[in-house]
Amino acid sequence: MKQKSFADMRCSIARSLEVIGPWWSFLIIRDAFMGVTRFKDFERSLGIAKNTLSNRLKLLVENGLLDKVTDPGGSKYAAYHLTEKGRDLFPVLVAITQWGDKWAVHEDGPSFEIIDKRTDQSIPPLALLGGDGKPLPEDEIGVKRASN
Amino acid sequence: MKQKSFADMRCSIARSLEVIGPWWSFLIIRDAFMGVTRFKDFERSLGIAKNTLSNRLKLLVENGLLDKVTDPGGSKYAAYHLTEKGRDLFPVLVAITQWGDKWAVHEDGPSFEIIDKRTDQSIPPLALLGGDGKPLPEDEIGVKRASN
Numbered sequence: 480m481k482q483k484s485f486a487d488m489r490c491s492i493a494r495s496l497e498v499i500g501p502w503w504s505f506l507i508i509r510d511a512f513m514g515v516t517r518f519k520d521f522e523r524s525l526g527i528a529k530n531t532l533s534n535r536l537k538l539l540v541e542n543g544l545l546d547k548v549t550d551p552g553g554s555k556y557a558a559y560h561l562t563e564k565g566r567d568l569f570p571v572l573v574a575i576t577q578w579g580d581k582w583a584v585h586e587d588g589p590s591f592e593i594i595d596k597r598t599d600q601s602i603p604p605l606a607l608l609g610g611d612g613k614p615l616p617e618d619e620i621g622v623k624r625a626s627n
Numbered sequence: 628m629k630q631k632s633f634a635d636m637r638c639s640i641a642r643s644l645e646v647i648g649p650w651w652s653f654l655i656i657r658d659a660f661m662g663v664t665r666f667k668d669f670e671r672s673l674g675i676a677k678n679t680l681s682n683r684l685k686l687l688v689e690n691g692l693l694d695k696v697t698d699p700g701g702s703k704y705a706a707y708h709l710t711e712k713g714r715d716l717f718p719v720l721v722a723i724t725q726w727g728d729k730w731a732v733h734e735d736g737p738s739f740e741i742i743d744k745r746t747d748q749s750i751p752p753l754a755l756l757g758g759d760g761k762p763l764p765e766d767e768i769g770v771k772r773a774s775n
Contacts (some may be wrong), residue, residue, distance in 0.1 A: 488733075488738075489733040489735060489737070489738040490654075490657070490727075490733075490737070490738045491723075491724050491726075491727025491732060491733075491737045491738070491763075492653065492657050492720065492724055492727055492734070492735060492737070493654060493655065493726045493730060494727050494731040495651040495723045495724075495727035495731050496653065496654075496723070497725055497731070498727075498730070498731045499651065501650070502644040502650070505640065505644065506638075506640065506641060506644075508656070509638070509640050511642070511732070513770055515723055523723075532672050537703070537762075538718075540657060542747050543683065556638075557678070558721060560750055567726055567729065567730065568700055568751070569720040569724040569755075569768075570724055570725070570753045570755065571719065571723055572640065572728070572752070573722070573755065574671070574718040574719040574721070574722040574753070575639075575640050575643045575644070575719055576639050576640055576643075577718070578639075578716060578718070578719055579639025579640055579642050579643035580639045581715065582643070582646070582712050582715065583639060583642040583643050583645070583646045584639060584642070585636075585637040585638075585639075585642060587637060587775065588773060588775070589637070589639045589773060590636075590637040590638045590772065590773050590774060591638070591770050591771060591772045592640070592770070592771045592773070593767075593768065593769070593770055594756045594769045594770070594771050595757040595768070595769075596767045596768065596769040597758075597767055598757070598758045599759065599771070600758050602755060602758070603756050603758070604718070604765060605718045605722070605751060605753045605754065605755065605756075606719065606754040606756055607717075607718065607754065608748065608750065608751060608753075608754055609743040609746070610743045610745075610746045610748050610750070610751070611747065611762065614750070615743055615750060618744075619741075619743060619744045619745055620717075620741065620744065620750070621741070621742045621744040622660070622661055622739050622740070622741055623739060623740045623742050623747070624738065624739045624741070625735075625736060625737065625738050625739060625740070626672050627736065
């Protein structure tokens with residue numbers, strides 16, 4: 480199926496999905512958060528074809544999620560680093576991870592944990608807060624459509 | 628490109644992406660959170676072909692994110708409701724929305740806001756908390772790979 484572009488939609492979710500690209504791309508973002516920077520390391524981690532990976536990385540750079548930089552060590556290989564826009568996806572990564580750990584976990588357990596380094600323990604679920612900075616009760620969460 | 632299955636991967640992110648299905652499916656989840664339950668209303672909202680929508684809904688039911696129920700009103704049309712597993716995707720929805728509102732917002736502004744009903748104001752960004760329940764400083768967040 481040819482995927483319809485979400486770019487002309489007004490919904491921020493649809494627009495985000497357009498910018499992030501296919502799911503595959505989200506695994507590249509995940510790896511970048513884990514410290515992967517080199518093409519060959521993404522390739523090894525993801526096990527996808529070189530040309531596919533190359534296209535995905537190109538799109539992530541074009542969409543401003545990754546910066547492609549010459550290796551300061553002087554090697555001929557480029558390094559890919561998350562931009563601020565890319566790093567801002569961290570809560571999305573955490574939200575998906577926490578959902579997956581609960582609902583789709585592998586029989587051997589999760590492959591990684593997101594931890595509070597001070598305690599070495601998994602962080603608690605992302606908190607939905609109200610305007611007062613306190614946890615927002617589920618029945619006080621609303622969705623308001625734009626009026627304009 | 629034929630998408631490789633993520634189901635055999637151990638990473639909770641990859642496994643979640645497998646269960647949620649293609650991005651399109653996430654827009655169905657979004658609509659379900661907005662109160663859409665009927666096939667024709669998903670169709671109108673998403674503007675996709677009937678057979679595509681039908682396949683996506685079927686997969687979401689099979690994967691346990693939606694329940695398909697006979698309309699208690701006695702109409703011949705089924706209603707689709709989020710299961711607990713589906714409703715648990717709310718933080719993912721919020722995280723993507725907040726990212727999109729910041730980095731991919733439409734020129735007319737977002738199409739909806741997630742609000743604290745008590746104040747009618749947008750909720751603040753999802754909070755990453757430490758084990759002590761307080762906001763976790765960025766440099767105290769770590770990722771620990773499984774040792775087994």
